Amino acid sequence: MVHTFGEVIEYLTAGIQKPDQTVDKLQPGIPESEVRRIVTAFSASQYVIEQAVLLGANLIITHEGVFFSHQDNRELLADDSVYRQKAALIASAGIGIYRFHDYVHRYTPDGIMEGLLRELEWEPYVERHLPHVTILAIPAMTVSEIGGYLKQRLHIPYVRAAGHLSAPCRRVGVMVGYRGNGAAAIPLYERESLDLIIAGEGPEWEIPEYIRDALRQGRGQALIMLGHAESEAPGMKLLAERLGQQFPDVPVDFIQDQPVFQIV
Amino acid sequence: MVHTFGEVIEYLTAGIQKPDQTVDKLQPGIPESEVRRIVTAFSASQYVIEQAVLLGANLIITHEGVFFSHQDNRELLADDSVYRQKAALIASAGIGIYRFHDYVHRYTPDGIMEGLLRELEWEPYVERHLPHVTILAIPAMTVSEIGGYLKQRLHIPYVRAAGHLSAPCRRVGVMVGYRGNGAAAIPLYERESLDLIIAGEGPEWEIPEYIRDALRQGRGQALIMLGHAESEAPGMKLLAERLGQQFPDVPVDFIQDQPVFQIV
Numbered sequence: 052m053v054h055t056f057g058e059v060i061e062y063l064t065a066g067i068q069k070p071d072q073t074v075d076k077l078q079p080g081i082p083e084s085e086v087r088r089i090v091t092a093f094s095a096s097q098y099v100i101e102q103a104v105l106l107g108a109n110l111i112i113t114h115e116g117v118f119f120s121h122q123d124n125r126e127l128l129a130d131d132s133v134y135r136q137k138a139a140l141i142a143s144a145g146i147g148i149y150r151f152h153d154y155v156h157r158y159t160p161d162g163i164m165e166g167l168l169r170e171l172e173w174e175p176y177v178e179r180h181l182p183h184v185t186i187l188a189i190p191a192m193t194v195s196e197i198g199g200y201l202k203q204r205l206h207i208p209y210v211r212a213a214g215h216l217s218a219p220c221r222r223v224g225v226m227v228g229y230r231g232n233g234a235a236a237i238p239l240y241e242r243e244s245l246d247l248i249i250a251g252e253g254p255e256w257e258i259p260e261y262i263r264d265a266l267r268q269g270r271g272q273a274l275i276m277l278g279h280a281e282s283e284a285p286g287m288k289l290l291a292e293r294l295g296q297q298f299p300d301v302p303v304d305f306i307q308d309q310p311v312f313q314i315v
Numbered sequence: 316m317v318h319t320f321g322e323v324i325e326y327l328t329a330g331i332q333k334p335d336q337t338v339d340k341l342q343p344g345i346p347e348s349e350v351r352r353i354v355t356a357f358s359a360s361q362y363v364i365e366q367a368v369l370l371g372a373n374l375i376i377t378h379e380g381v382f383f384s385h386q387d388n389r390e391l392l393a394d395d396s397v398y399r400q401k402a403a404l405i406a407s408a409g410i411g412i413y414r415f416h417d418y419v420h421r422y423t424p425d426g427i428m429e430g431l432l433r434e435l436e437w438e439p440y441v442e443r444h445l446p447h448v449t450i451l452a453i454p455a456m457t458v459s460e461i462g463g464y465l466k467q468r469l470h471i472p473y474v475r476a477a478g479h480l481s482a483p484c485r486r487v488g489v490m491v492g493y494r495g496n497g498a499a500a501i502p503l504y505e506r507e508s509l510d511l512i513i514a515g516e517g518p519e520w521e522i523p524e525y526i527r528d529a530l531r532q533g534r535g536q537a538l539i540m541l542g543h544a545e546s547e548a549p550g551m552k553l554l555a556e557r558l559g560q561q562f563p564d565v566p567v568d569f570i571q572d573q574p575v576f577q578i579v
Contacts, residue, residue: 094520094524094527096524096527096528096531097527097528097531097532098527098531101531115520115524116520119497119501119520119521119522119524119525119528120497120498120520120521121518121520124498127498127501127502128501128502130505131501131502131504131505132505132534133504133525133528133529133532133534133536136532137528137532194579195579198579199579202579209578209579210578210579211576211577211578211579212576212577212578212579213575213576213577216577216579229518229520233383233384234384234388234391237383237391237392237395238391238392238395240395240397241394241395241396252518252519254385254493254516254543255516255542255543255544255575256358256379256380256383256384256385256493256543256544257383257384258383259575259576260358260360260379260383260575261383261397262575263358263360263361263362263572263573263575264360264361264383264397264401265397267360267361267362267365268361268397268400268401270396270397272397275579276576278519279518279519279520280519280520308527309527311477311519311523311524311526311527312475312476312477312523312540313475313476313477313480314473314474314475314476314578315458315459315462315463315466315473315474315475315476315480315539
């Protein structure tokens with residue numbers, strides 16, 4: 052059965068109230084195009100686009116911006132060689148790219164959060180989903196043990212941890228992407244009696260400085276920064292599964308890119 | 316000779332045009348207080364305040380906010396135990412805290428940048444200082460070698476690096492603190508023919524994603540994220556030296572805190 056880009060996007064956004072402003076858009080591409088094959092990924096990186104071309108996919112669904120910014124500021128890069136080579140690849144591939152960011156975060160529960168919890172097999176421990184954080188009561192593990200578990204489940208080489216690594220954790224708050232900011236996260240430690248917050252990314256002068264002081268005061272609060280991509284890629288993997296179920300005639304692949312940082 | 320908090324602040328801000336808005340302020344404290352001893356630090360953390368008390372200092376000069384935010388949102392934390400214990404320590408110590416952020420970044424060259432370059436012994440390689448970045452031409456080293464050098468000079472356990480670790484670097488851009496953002500940094504690679512940007516901190520979806528693509532395209536651009544505190548603490552160390560020269564009767568100590576993150 053033939054499906055169009057527009058039908059896929061309609062499925063992805065169905066029932067979600069249109070945000071006042073959104074970065075989500077199909078560019079390049081037109082809704083009337085027939086979908087041959089779909090690739091989902093955290094970012095439509097050079098590698099992901101190359102893999103999509105190799106697979107014969109003509110629609111990439113990406114969570115983050117294609118050209119290294121949340122707002123799409125590609126005109127600032129018009130003369131940049133990396134930009135130009137990537138833009139040329141996209142044009143020559145004749146591929147459509149749909150940015151799927153704001154809508155998936157408005158799913159109930161947040162579709163990106165759900166993917167991460169699924170990948171961690173932590174869904175049975177969810178106590179409740181709040182708008183920007185999910186509260187879990189997990190079987191007790193130390194911060195170190197949780198770090199090891201995250202690395203194993205997410206196939207990532209490291210996590211950054213602050214606080215006592217041997218502190219036992221049972222109550223955990225999970226925040227994907229750039230939600231690891233102080234105003235959102237710090238009050239949660241006491242309000243939700245959290246032992247640990249696991250976040251994607253956030254300003255280093257906020258939660259980390261709070262944890263630095265909590266540790267010095269002899270308290271057990273801890274923080275694990277997973278990495279932005281590391282926290283959100285599983286949501287795009289779950290999306291690939293769901294698209295496969297919804298459009299059984301359209302092959303769908305999730306592409307996992309390499310971690311961008313190495314520890315030296 | 317007796318000096319007051321006000322005289323120290325006057326020295327620190329002399330000749331710098333007052334910013335329209337600034338986070339820099341003396342709180343707690345009054346300008347008329349006599350300075351007994353000064354401590355400088357990246358942040359007035361629990362540990363730094365304790366050390367200041369032990370040393371008999373009554374003025375802490377800190378670069379970042381005391382309560383885990385750039386804008387001083389301490390009222391959000393009024394009931395938080397970590398906040399309350401720290402606030403009680405500050406009150407009982409009878410210590411003054413001067414936030415010195417915007418003014419030192421307006422020095423020519425930026426006083427925080429200068430401290431980092433001094434600590435790296437890279438001042439001889441400076442080509443020029445631009446407002447948010449300093450361009451250097453260093454003796455050729457690979458990204459890995461530079462990572463090792465940074466760790467050794469700054470006494471830090473790790474850096475995060477993106478790009479080819481074996482790529483040779485000669486032209487380097489250095490950006491302290493949270494200046495490692497895409498709009499500021501990405502255009503520099505080509506405009507300044509940079510091999511490497513060394514930044515404190517910045518959004519992971521901006522420069523890192525650009526480097527991810529550059530690497531995949533076979534290009535040599537690289538990025539090292541030092542950490543926010545790691546990039547700015549040396550500026551506060553240099554400040555302690557300068558205060559010691561300006562006020563020879565007042566003991567001045569720079570306090571180095573532990574890195575907040577461990578790699579797991």
